[in-house]
Structures are given as structure tokens and as C-alpha cells.
Amino acid sequence: MCRLSFQVFWIAFLCAWSPFQLGAQDSVKKTVDPSGTWRWEYELEGTQYKDLVRLKLGEDIKDSKDKVVQGKYESTSGKKIAIENGRVSGDTIRFEFKVNFQGMDVKLEFEGTIKNDTLTGKxxxxxxxxxxxLxxxxxxxxxxxxxxxKWKLRIDANGNIMEPILTVSRDGDKLKASYALGNDVQIQAKEIKIEKNELSFTIETDFEGSKIKADFMGRPYGDKLKGSIDYVLGGDVG
Structure with a gap:
């Protein structure tokens, strides 16, 4: 089994966000990259709510070691609101936005500490x-x-760079995906699924007269994804 590394750059997501760059190394404390979808649940006046915010890391803030954080909050009802004054300093994130709750204007200011995939704060x-x-x-x-x-893959196969397009869609509760390399290669992906926050799928096709099977595995963080590809070419399985 051979393994290749790949990077995926998101080019057409439902929220249509632009790409971002990974955070720089802080001289004292590394700036945490908060990119991704953060979800939380809470109860208010007897009603249970499930909210989320999709974040991405932006540019450096002038005269500061902090970085801009951009994104959108999405309520249980599906209403989307752009966050304001988002920034990350080390492992601390802050942002705010305004909502109207039962006819009353409410300003919400979030501040929390990020550790891996957990965020706690007020x-x-x-x-x-x-x-x-709260x-x-x-x-x-x-x-x-x-x-x-749509995701643009960049695959480095021993110096041979390929940039296929992976298109992911939903069919009810199931995910579907197609893999295209130029106009010549278009393959329906198989076994596409999400497990433990990783996206995986398989493609099978012919390559120069031999059968090739490739298993893709990667973790999305907002509009980027990094992972690996395990493949079997012809009779070469080891």
C-alpha cells in the first residue's frame, strides 16, 4: 500500500467563503487557528437551541500579534449573521454580533479559550x-x-502534481461525490462518509491498463482540508 499526501482548497462552498492562510507562530504562544464549524446547545426560557458559527482565520492585525477572525453565526432557525470584531490572540478568541430576540435588540460578545476541538468561555x-x-x-x-x-485537490505523486476537482452533494441523508481530472477523467466516488470528523471516499478506475483503487482520508477545517491517499495499483499492494 502506497501513501500520498494531499491538500484540498475549497472553491465553491454553500457559504462561499474565500481561502485563508494558517496562523503564524507567536513568539510567546502559538496563534491557534479557529477555522471550522463550532456547535453548541443551550436552553433559554424552556426552549432548547442548537447554534453554530463557521469561522476562518484572516490576516494579521496591524501593530499586534493578533489575527483577524471572520465568519458567520447560524441560529437554530437557520438565520445567518456575520460576526464583527473577530480576533484571536494566542488561544483566546473574541467576536460579537447583534440579534433581535422577542423584539429586543441584544448585543452578544463571545470570548473563549480554544484547546484542540473544544472552546470554553463566556x-x-x-x-x-x-x-x-453566560x-x-x-x-x-x-x-x-x-x-x-466543490473542492480543488492538489495531489503530489512523487513530484507529479495533479489538481482534480471533487464535487460533494447531498441526496437526502447520504453524501454523493464525483472526482474529475480535466475533461478526460470523471469518476463517481464510492463510500463517501464522515467519521470522527474526517471525510473519506474511494475511487476505482483504470490507469495505463491497470486497475487503481485510491482511498482518500482528510480532516476539513473550514475551507481547507489536509489528509492522505492510500492506493493500490494493479497487483502492487505492499
């Missing part, structure tokens, strides 16, 4: 009548809606 909710702090705990995860769209 939310300050303020209105014209006052403010209060506990906040979110988890970064990968769900089918996070991978739907």
Missing part, C-alpha cells in the same frame, strides 16, 4: 436594560453540510 448579552454573562462551551465538528460544494 457570552456577555447586553440590552438597553442591562447585561449578564457560560459558553462549543465543539468543533464536521457534519455533511460542512463538506457540500
Amino acid at each position: 457570552v456577555n448579552a447586553s440590552t438597553a436594560e442591562g447585561s449578564r454573562d 457560560d459558553w462551551s462549543a465543539t468543533r465538528s464536521v457534519m455533511p453540510e460542512d463538506v457540500v460544494g
Whole structure:
């Protein structure tokens, strides 16, 4: 079994975000990359809510070691709101946005600490009548809606660079995907699934007269994905 590394750059996602660059090394504490989808649940006045925010890392903030964070909050009802004043300093993230709750304008200011795929902190909710702090705990995860769209793969096969396009769609509760390399190679991917926050799929085709099977595995972080490819070419399996 041979293994190749690959990088995937997201080019047409439902939210149509632009690519980002990985955070730079802080001289004291490494800047954490918060890119990805963060989900949390909470109860308010007897109603259970499930909210999320899709984040991506932006450019350096002038005269600061912090970096800009961009993204969109999505409520349980599906309403989307762009975050404001997003920034990450070391492993601490801050952002805010405004909502209207039962006819009242509410400003929500989020601040938390990121450790791997866990984010813990506080939310300050303020209105014209006052403010209060609430506990906040979110988890970064990968769900089918996070991978739907077109991905541009960059595969380095021992110096031979290939840039196929992977198109992922949903058919009910199932994911479908097609793999295209130029106009000559178009293959329907098989066994596409998400397990433990990793996207995986398999393609099978002929290559120069031999059968090739390739298993793709990777972890999406917002609009980027890194992983590996295990492949078997002809009778070569080891």
C-alpha cells in the first residue's frame, strides 16, 4: 500500500467563503487557528437551541500579534449573521454580533479559550436594560453540510502534481461525490462518509491498463482540508 499526501482548497462552498492562510507562530504562544464549524446547545426560557458559527482565520492585525477572525453565526432557525470584531490572540478568541430576540435588540460578545476541538468561555448579552454573562462551551465538528460544494485537490505523486476537482452533494441523508481530472477523467466516488470528523471516499478506475483503487482520508477545517491517499495499483499492494 502506497501513501500520498494531499491538500484540498475549497472553491465553491454553500457559504462561499474565500481561502485563508494558517496562523503564524507567536513568539510567546502559538496563534491557534479557529477555522471550522463550532456547535453548541443551550436552553433559554424552556426552549432548547442548537447554534453554530463557521469561522476562518484572516490576516494579521496591524501593530499586534493578533489575527483577524471572520465568519458567520447560524441560529437554530437557520438565520445567518456575520460576526464583527473577530480576533484571536494566542488561544483566546473574541467576536460579537447583534440579534433581535422577542423584539429586543441584544448585543452578544463571545470570548473563549480554544484547546484542540473544544472552546470554553463566556457570552456577555447586553440590552438597553442591562447585561449578564453566560457560560459558553462549543465543539468543533464536521457534519455533511460542512463538506457540500466543490473542492480543488492538489495531489503530489512523487513530484507529479495533479489538481482534480471533487464535487460533494447531498441526496437526502447520504453524501454523493464525483472526482474529475480535466475533461478526460470523471469518476463517481464510492463510500463517501464522515467519521470522527474526517471525510473519506474511494475511487476505482483504470490507469495505463491497470486497475487503481485510491482511498482518500482528510480532516476539513473550514475551507481547507489536509489528509492522505492510500492506493493500490494493479497487483502492487505492499
